[in-house]
Amino acid sequence: MAEVLVLVDHVDGEVKKVTFELLTAARRIGEPAAVVVGAPGTAAKVRESLAGYGATKVYVAESDDAVGYLVTPKVDALAAIVAQASPAAVLVSSTVDGKEVSGRLAARLGTGLLVDAVDIDAEGTVTQSIFGGGVIVKSKATKGIPVVSVRPGSVEPEQAEGAATEQAVELPATDPAKSAKITAREPLVGGDRPALTEASVVVSGGRGVGSAESFDVVEKLADSLGAAVGASRAAVDSGYYPHQFQVGQTGVTVSPQLYIALGISGAIQHRAGMQTSKTIVAVNKDAEAPIFEIADFGVVGDLFQVAPQLTEEVAKRKG
Amino acid sequence: MPNIVVLVKQVPDTYSERKLAESDHTLDRDSADAVLDEINERAVEEALLLKEAQGGEVTVVSVGPDRATDAIRKALSMGADKAVHVSDEALRGSDVLQTAKVLAAAVGKVEGYDLVIAGNEASDGQAGAVPAILAELLGVPQLTHARKVELDGTTLKVERESEEGITRLEASLPAVVSVGEKINEPRYPSFKGIMAAKKKPVETLTVADLGIDAGEVGLGNAWTSVLEAAPKPPRTAGQRVTDEGDGGSKVAEYLVAQKLI
Numbered sequence: 151m152a153e154v155l156v157l158v159d160h161v162d163g164e165v166k167k168v169t170f171e172l173l174t175a176a177r178r179i180g181e182p183a184a185v186v187v188g189a190p191g192t193a194a195k196v197r198e199s200l201a202g203y204g205a206t207k208v209y210v211a212e213s214d215d216a217v218g219y220l221v222t223p224k225v226d227a228l229a230a231i232v233a234q235a236s237p238a239a240v241l242v243s244s245t246v247d248g249k250e251v252s253g254r255l256a257a258r259l260g261t262g263l264l265v266d267a268v269d270i271d272a273e274g275t276v277t278q279s280i281f282g283g284g285v286i287v288k289s290k291a292t293k294g295i296p297v298v299s300v301r302p303g304s305v306e307p308e309q310a311e312g313a314a315t316e317q318a319v320e321l322p323a324t325d326p327a328k329s330a331k332i333t334a335r336e337p338l339v340g341g342d343r344p345a346l347t348e349a350s351v352v353v354s355g356g357r358g359v360g361s362a363e364s365f366d367v368v369e370k371l372a373d374s375l376g377a378a379v380g381a382s383r384a385a386v387d388s389g390y391y392p393h394q395f396q397v398g399q400t401g402v403t404v405s406p407q408l409y410i411a412l413g414i415s416g417a418i419q420h421r422a423g424m425q426t427s428k429t430i431v432a433v434n435k436d437a438e439a440p441i442f443e444i445a446d447f448g449v450v451g452d453l454f455q456v457a458p459q460l461t462e463e464v465a466k467r468k469g
Numbered sequence: 470m471p472n473i474v475v476l477v478k479q480v481p482d483t484y485s486e487r488k489l490a491e492s493d494h495t496l497d498r499d500s501a502d503a504v505l506d507e508i509n510e511r512a513v514e515e516a517l518l519l520k521e522a523q524g525g526e527v528t529v530v531s532v533g534p535d536r537a538t539d540a541i542r543k544a545l546s547m548g549a550d551k552a553v554h555v556s557d558e559a560l561r562g563s564d565v566l567q568t569a570k571v572l573a574a575a576v577g578k579v580e581g582y583d584l585v586i587a588g589n590e591a592s593d594g595q596a597g598a599v600p601a602i603l604a605e606l607l608g609v610p611q612l613t614h615a616r617k618v619e620l621d622g623t624t625l626k627v628e629r630e631s632e633e634g635i636t637r638l639e640a641s642l643p644a645v646v647s648v649g650e651k652i653n654e655p656r657y658p659s660f661k662g663i664m665a666a667k668k669k670p671v672e673t674l675t676v677a678d679l680g681i682d683a684g685e686v687g688l689g690n691a692w693t694s695v696l697e698a699a700p701k702p703p704r705t706a707g708q709r710v711t712d713e714g715d716g717g718s719k720v721a722e723y724l725v726a727q728k729l730i
Contacts, residue, residue, distance in 0.1 A: 161633070220629070220638055221601060221611060246597065246614055246631035253598025254605040257566055262692035265565065265596045275696065281487040281593070286701045287494070293692040330610040330627070330638040338634035347632055351729075375730070393616075393651045394630060399483060399592060400508070400650050402632060408729050418483055425704060429727060431720055437711075444704040447723045451712025459717025464730055467721070 152238035153183040153207065155231060157224060157251065159243050160188060161337075163195035167348045168243040170307035172300055173203040177310065178272045180238040183207040184314070187227045187321075189217045197314050204310030211319040219329040221247060225254045226322055232259060237295060239274050244299035244403075245347065252299045262291025268304040268405070268426060282399055282422030302347040303405035304426070338394055346378045346395065350407045352427070354380035354397055355390065356420070358413020358434060358453055362390045368412055371457045374464040380404065380424075382414045398423035412453040416441025433457065470524035471620060471642070473516045474579050475549060476572060476587040476599075477509040477531045479540035483592050493688060494695035495562045496593065498534070505540035508588030510547070510655035511648050516586050517548045518653065519620055525583075526550050530575050532560065532568060538671070546658035546666035553578060557675045562688025565596045571686065572599065573606040574679035578672075582643060584625070589614045589647040600647035610640035613647040 154176035159166040169184070176182035184205040186193045193210040200208055211227035228240060228251070240255065242248040244266040256263035267276035275290045276298055290296065338345070346352060353375065355368035365381075372379045381391035383398050397404055399422035409427035414420055416432070416439055424430070425444055432445035433453045442448040449456050481487045481501030490497045516527045529544045529552040531537050541552045555575050563571070576585055585607075590597035604611035612618075612627035616635075619626040625644050629636040630651065658666070676683055684690060710719050724730045 220613075220636065225605070247633070249597040250601035250611070250613060253565065253569075253596065253602040256692075257569065257602045257605045260692075263565055263596075263598070264693060265594075265598065279701070280595070282483070284487065284701055285489060285698055287489070287695055287698045289693055289695045291692060292694045326610075327641065328604075328608050328610060330612045330640040330644070332636055333626075333639050334637040335633075336635040336637075338632070345632060394632070394634065399595075400590075408724070422483075429729060430704075431723070433712075433716070433720075442709060443706050445709070446707035447720060448706070448709040449712050449716040449720060450709065451716045455714070456712055456716035456720065459715075460720045461717075463718055463721035464724075467725070467730055 152180040153235050154180040155228060155237045155240045156182055156184050157228060157242040157248070158184050158186045158196060158200065159245070160186070160192065160196050163192065165196045165199045167307065168302040170203045171302065171305040172241045172243065173200070173205055174308045175270050175300060175305045176241055177204055178270065179274055181206045182312065183209060183235070183237070185209045185211065185228060185231060187211045187216050187224045189214065193316060197316065201312045201314035202309055203307065204312040205314045206312050208314045208316050209319050210316055211321045213321045215324040216321060218332055219324045220332055221250050221254065222329040223321060223324060224251045225258060227319055228255050229258050230319055232295060239295060240297045242299050244301045248299050252297045256297040259294060259297070261294025262296050264289060264291060264296055264298040267298050267300045270298060270300065279426055282418050283425040301403060301405055343372065344378050346380055346397065346402045346404055349378035351375045351377035352380050352404050352406045353377045353410045353412065354382060354414060355385055355412045356382035356414030357384040357388060359385060359390055365391055367454060367457050371410065371461045374461045382420045411441050412457055414441055415439045416444065471519060471583040472525055472581055473519060473527045474576050474582045474585045475512050475516045475527060475529050475544065476585065477513065477529055477540050477544050478506050478591055479503050479533050479537040480506040480591055480593040487593065488700070489698045493562065494698045495688060503536060503539065505543045506588060506591050508590065508592070508648070508650060511650060511652050512586045512588050513544045513547050513549060514653045514655040515618055515648050523620065528553060528579050530572065530579070532571050532575065541671060542666050543658065545669045546663040547656055548662060551669055552671040554671055554673045555676070555679065556673055559676055559683040559687050562691065563686045564691040564693050565594065565598060566602065566692060567686045569599050569602040569606060571676065571679065571681060573603055574681055575674065576607065578674070578679065584642060585645045587647045589649050600645050604645040607645065610644045612638045612640055612644055615646055615648050616651045618646055
């Protein structure tokens with residue numbers, strides 16, 4: 151069976167959930183082989199968790215340049231492995247970095263690029279949700295090895311035993327005339343909350359929250375559920391919450407098990423980023439708000455009454 | 470004085486009905502209103518800010534059918550100096566990689582470019598990869614998803630914003646930059662700008678002019694193929710209750726019933 155390469159998303163020696171989702175999806179097509187690109191010593195920290203999701207092999211591409219330059223070291227590593235392993239497909243996460251890595255890789259290899267898949271089958275045919283979730287498309291690569299970015303949260307991760315045999319990959323030195331140097335990183339300050347694309351529950355606030363201070367109500371409910379906090383574009387534009395947390399067409403696209411929208415009207419801009427969520431709960435004062443058209447459970451009411459009560463109920467049940 | 474190229478794209482308005490043609494799954498351009506993609510206005514604005522501070526020239530490059538002229542004119546009326554418009558029936562149905570190749574060839578037509586500025590992700594295709602692919606094809610650094618751009622001589626510094634947080638980037642020109650929506654507030658074209666735009670040069674090119682074989686582009690030659698497309702059955706509204714002091718508890722009961730808490 152041919153290998154399916156999975157680019158590993160990791161931070162501080164921890165593998166992100168989306169990688170387990172990709173390894174699960176890769177098993178449908180062939181033998182999942184994880185690709186770790188990072189600072190020296192990274193693979194040793196992540197190998198075991200990759201084995202737990204069925205990685206038969208772990209390609210190790212480690213160097214100082216690997217973390218010193220943007221995007222290109224990952225493309226270099228994947229291109230080198232593709233040349234020697236002739237995989238059936240390459241899967242990366244459909245994140246800001248992942249979309250760029252997959253695009254460059256496909257261009258370099260001269261193969262078909264499939265963007266932001268929400269599902270993938272054994273033949274490598276993908277399902278995509280386009281135009282803000284209004285249209286469902288099935289497509290496939292017609293030339294070469296398909297390079298696919300997969301939307302975080304769209305595949306249910308399943309554990310499996312894998313040998314995770316390490317194999318070193320020689321990374322070429324990065325040419326600074328062709329790559330941007332990373333001079334500093336400032337990780338997102340989200341406290342102990344999960345990242346938006348990783349969370350299985352997301353609680354978002356909109357214009358109805360009314361102020362930056364009042365976002366407290368959203369955060370408290372999120373914390374009771376172990377959820378990530380999101381915000382609509384209207385809330386971000388009003389300065390209630392930082393832009394990095396914006397959910398929507400021009401922000402982050404999320405696909406959690408549960409999405410709770412507080413004081414969000416549900417304009418297409420917002421729906422585009424959340425309507426593939428499995429379950430949607432909405433609270434809004436305006437009974438006419440379009441968010442109710444897509445909500446599985448809607449409450450017409452004041453979020454400042456409903457959300458704290460829900461927070462309390464959740465806390466009670468957790469006891 | 471930087472010689473700047475700005476990429477613009479005409480897209481179907483997000484707020485009108487967007488769909489694919491039933492016959493071949495390409496964008497149904499007649500179903501939706503066409504507009505200059507909002508993020509491109511920010512790309513143009515950033516180019517103009519750099520030009521105002523440091524001099525130089527701003528050239529708009531667009532690949533699209535004839536009616537993309539409207540998007541180009543808007544960029545020119547904001548203050549860009551001239552434009553290159555690649556329009557060719559052979560391009561119809563091209564995929565992301567083919568489009569990026571054409572863009573790279575068109576950028577190459579702008580003599581001695583220093584900086585290419587684009588939006589980070591179009592509102593229609595949402596591949597979010599064209600600026601990166603362009604950097605790959607041009608063999609220059611990518612400083613993408615910028616929320617801040619600083620140019621000092623030939624040194625470019627960018628603050629990149631992603632799910633991961635902020636990454637500070639540095640590279641030398643020539644380079645490709647893409648901007649995010651927090652980069653700036655685009656200006657409105659002035660009446661004077663709109664009048665002046667009518668006289669600004671727009672060079673129209675075909676793929677043959679770019680030295681690209683028509684057999685490399687278009688739907689039939691794409692490296693990906695859409696097998697089927699269907700409107701998503703609209704999510705149906707579920708239960709709805711009006712809060713009578715027990716709204717939060719009702720939600721909790723629902724979540725318990727769904728085994729979500």
